[in-house]
Amino acid sequence: MKKTLRFILQLEICVLLFASCHTVPIIGRKQVNFYPEAEVMLMSKQQYSEFLKSHTVLRGTPADSMVQRVSRNLSAAVVRFFLENKLKDSISDFKWEYNLIESKEINAWCMPGGKIVVYTGILPVTKDETGLATVLAHEIAHAIARHGNERMSQQLAVQLGGVALNVALSKKEAETRQIFDQAYGIGSTLGVLLPFSRKHETEADKLGLIFMAMAGYDPNGAINFWNRMKLLSKDAPPPFLSTHPSDEQRIKDIQNYIPTALKYFKKR
Numbered sequence: 001m002k003k004t005l006r007f008i009l010q011l012e013i014c015v016l017l018f019a020s021c022h023t024v025p026i027i028g029r030k031q032v033n034f035y036p037e038a039e040v041m042l043m044s045k046q047q048y049s050e051f052l053k054s055h056t057v058l059r060g061t062p063a064d065s066m067v068q069r070v071s072r073n074l075s076a077a078v079v080r081f082f083l084e085n086k087l088k089d090s091i092s093d094f095k096w097e098y099n100l101i102e103s104k105e106i107n108a109w110c111m112p113g114g115k116i117v118v119y120t121g122i123l124p125v126t127k128d129e130t131g132l133a134t135v136l137a138h139e140i141a142h143a144i145a146r147h148g149n150e151r152m153s154q155q156l157a158v159q160l161g162g163v164a165l166n167v168a169l170s171k172k173e174a175e176t177r178q179i180f181d182q183a184y185g186i187g188s189t190l191g192v193l194l195p196f197s198r199k200h201e202t203e204a205d206k207l208g209l210i211f212m213a214m215a216g217y218d219p220n221g222a223i224n225f226w227n228r229m230k231l232l233s234k235d236a237p238p239p240f241l242s243t244h245p246s247d248e249q250r251i252k253d254i255q256n257y258i259p260t261a262l263k264y265f266k267k268r
Contacts, residue, residue, distance in 0.1 A: 037112075040148070041093050044112040048097065051117065056102040058120070064100045067118045070132045070215075071098035073268070074140060075114060077214035091144065106232070110139035112148060125228050130221035133212045141207035147200045205254055209261035216268030219261040226251050 058064045075096045082091050096114035103119040110116045116136060126132040142148065209219040230247065 037093065037146075040112050044115055045095075048111055048115040048117075052099060052101075058100045058102055061100075063120065063123060066129060066132065067100045068098055070129050070217075071096070071116055071136060073215040073217075074133060074137055074211055077211050077216075078140060078144065081211065081214055108135050108139055110136065110143045112143055112146075114140070114143065116140070125232065126225060127228075130212075130217045131225045131228075133215060133217040134208070134222040134225040137208035137212040137215070137217075138204050139208075140211060141204040142200065144207060145200070145203050147204065151200075201250065202253060205250070206257050206260075209254065209257055210264050213261045213263075213265040216266060219258050219265065222254055222258075223251060226254065 075094075079091065082088055091114075094114040096116070098116045098118075100118045100120065104121040105119045106121045106125055107119045108117065108122050116139070118132070118136070122135065123132070126135055205222075209222060212222070213219045230251070233247075
C-alpha cells in the first residue's frame with residue numbers, strides 16, 4: 001500500500017513538473033515554473049498598483065521624461081525582437097507601464113507583464129540614458145525570461161520538499177503572495193529578497209545587452225554602469241546589489257558578450 005501511494009505521489013509530481021516545464025526565450029534553457037503565468041500576471045498587476053499608491057510617483061519632470069523615453073524605446077525593441085523571431089506569444093501578456101518614484105534607494109525593477117519602476121536614487125548612478133537603459137534592459141530581461149516565477153517555484157519546492165505542490169499552489173494564497181514579494185523585490189522591507197542566481201544574472205545580462213542595442217543604446221555603456229555599481233558594493237551595498245552582485249567575473253562576461261550584442265546595434 002505504501003509503495004502504491006509513493007508511486008502515485010511520484011507520478012503526480014512528474015506530471016506537475018512536465019506541465020510546468022518552459023523554455024527561456026532565445027537562451028533556450030529549460031526551466032520549471034509551477035505558478036501559472038495568468039496567476040503571476042494578476043499578482044503583478046495588483047502588487048504594482050498597491051506599490052504605486054504607497055509611493056510618490058513623479059510626473060512631468062525631466063527625470064520622468066527620460067524614464068518614459070528610455071522605457072518606451074526598450075519595450076518597442078523587445079516587441080520588435082520577438083516579432084522578428086516569431087515569438088510574439090512570449091510577450092502577448094505584457095501590458096507595459098513605466099513609473100519613476102521619489103526614493104533615495106538605489107533600485108529599479110520590472111515585474112511580470114512589463115511593470116517598471118525606477119527609483120530616483122539610482123539616477124545618479126546611471127548618469128545618462130545609456131546607463132538607465134542598461135539597468136532597465138537587464139530588468140526587462142529578467143521578466144522576459146520568467147526568472148521571478150522560477151525563483152518562486154524554487155522557493156516553494158524548498159519549503160515543501162517537493163511534496164504536495166498542487167495542494168500548496170491552490171491553498172496557500174498568503175504564502176504565495178509573500179514568495180511573490182520576495183522574488184520580485186517589491187519593497188525591501190517586506191523581507192529577505194531572493195537573490196538571482198549567477199545563471200539568471202548571466203541570462204539577463206545577455207538578453208539585456210541585445211535589447212538595449214536594438215533600442216539604439218551602445219552596449220559598451222553597460223561596462224561603465226556595472227563598474228560604478230561595483231564601487232558602491234565596497235561600503236554599504238544598496239538593495240539592488242543584494243540581488244544583482246557586480247564583480248569582476250560579471251563585468252568580464254559582459255565584455256565577452258558585447259560583440260554579439262553589437263550586431264543588433266543601430267544608432268538612434
